Amino acid sequence: MSGGSMTGEATEETLPAIVAGAHAERLVRRRTRRRTRTPAWAAVVLGAAAVYFLVPLYATAVFGFSTGKAFTLQPLFAGLADDGFHSSLLLSLGYAIVTTCLALVVVAPTAYLVELRFPGLRSTIEFVSILPFVIPPIILTVGLSTVYGIRSPVNLISSEWAPVLLVGGYFVLTLPFAFRAIDNALRAVDVRMLSEAAASLGASPVHTFLRVIVPSISLGLVSAALLAFTTAMGEFTIAALLGYPTFPVYLLNVNAYLPREGEALVLVSFFITWAGVLALAAVARRAPGTQIVRGGPM
């Protein structure tokens, strides 16, 4: 499509433009060819990836939904009926929601300010945001329990503020995903120009952020929320070491003494997460103006 229009314009242009246009057209053609013909190696990679992801799921299902000899849903019902299942799931959900909100409330304004006012700080913020990839969760937890432990002057661990440590730890782990998602969305819209337009119409910086910027980057915010939520829901190390019976910790315990029930619940959690992801994606697709964020003129 773009190749055709390019040729049309080129005929009215100067000689160098015609040459450039023809070159661009060749490039487009070459790209289109690449896109239409799927090479064999791509199919092999895709097949291998599918096997890698689907076989464990299939094995889990086979193990969880059988007595060893025949298919049964009994382990699933037993697992769902367990008190520990409900309490741990609710606990995880609660912490995941708080973490997600915290990630959005902290990261979105920070990324906005970096983009608008402090572009010089970008590299520092990017470095801080990827620290969780460099520092393993176990080190983070050991650090947290030392700094805020019983022997510390700020003893949070045995106080009623102890959950702050868990949420704080989760928050740090979500940073790389949340920052990247929000920052990409901010860079896709012209934040500076939109902010200046809003200011020229009398809007305060806070009003501009909430009414203009946030709706314009809704897709990025949804992605950030999704990533933060799933990271927090699936986090094991910090919760286990700090002694919180969250859902992943509970699943590990159940697996130890009731393996079939445990596997059935793993599948349930897998489908709950997927349902959540799809629901949020559907919401994002319906948000007005997101086309601008999603696709530029290219």
Add this chain to the structure above:
Amino acid sequence: MSRLELSDLQKTFGDQRAVRDFTLTVEDGELVSFLGPSGCGKTTTLRMTAGFETPDSGSIVVDGSDVTDMPPNRRGMGMVFQGYALFPNMTAAENVEFGLAVRKRPTAERRTRVSELLELFGLAHVAGSYPHQLSGGQQQRVALARALAVQPGVLLLDEPLSAVDAKVREELRTEIRRMQVQLRITTILVTHDQSEALSISDRVVVMNRGAIEEVGTPAQIYAEPRSAFTAGFIGAMNEIPVRVVSGTHGQIERRGQRVTAPGAEGLPEGELAVLLVRPESLEPLQATSEVLNGDLTLRGRVEVQTFLGATTRLLLREQPAGPDDRYALPSSRRLAVDVASASAGQWPAGSELSVRIPVGSSRVIADRSAAPAAPAGLAPSIESVSRSSARG
């Protein structure tokens, strides 16, 4: 409707002086254009006026009150951006309503004002459309309506038409002028397009390298430019080397022809100067031996004919008198002569032609070598000639 006073504005980015010694008063209801090549400081000056940049020194006063340190959202100025800057999450109507909503105007008043403005700009049928569903021209109309909705004291237009196509550009600029006159709104238009500046402004500020080159009405700027820069930037201008014979009597001389020309008074005697003359002022002479009283003649060979519609531009190459010919036209430049297209056939490429340079419609300025060169493409250079012919 406000009076805007910009006094001695200075702005430096790093070691680059973006704006220097900028002083200008824009009268109530006046439309002033800032015209100049990119990097001349026009947009920086506009952004300082809007409050998006802080001047290093100087002051910005609106109706007697100093707004230099006031944040942009409290200055009461409307701004239209080159890239439209419409809010992508809002419909056309919501975009126009935004400023009124910020000011917490009653809903009924907002609705009335929004529909009035949409109607005024011919946008009523796209009120519910999102920006990405609108054409460039429609988006810029929405941006204008949005800026005017809050009835700003000063309207700032930052190259508002450079992103729309030629036909829409012409329509919109007439519309902007009509609206501006009707509402008597004090307006600054930043543009690098001289025809835009000349066609709709009350006054034009020509800027170069961060400073004001000159200020005047469009007619003054076009007909009597005071610098070679303005002359070269506004329309096509021929620069013909001449020698000042008498500064007292305003007499100049070129290749033995001696005439009295405006602008030559007071120039240093014996020094070289430049005679500025527009291509449309030059007249082809039928007989080469014609004797002229009070005007200069120049003879050359037609190199290229460029069809411009009603007129055709002939580019003449004058044979230099020798390697040290001080009257030679600037290197790579040709003398541009505009003739009626109907008669252009008399002077095909390769033919010899003499032209009369009516000194009455020309102007002599000093010190050509110190003046910055005109931007490429505006003055008739050999490069632009080859581009034109390749296009044809």
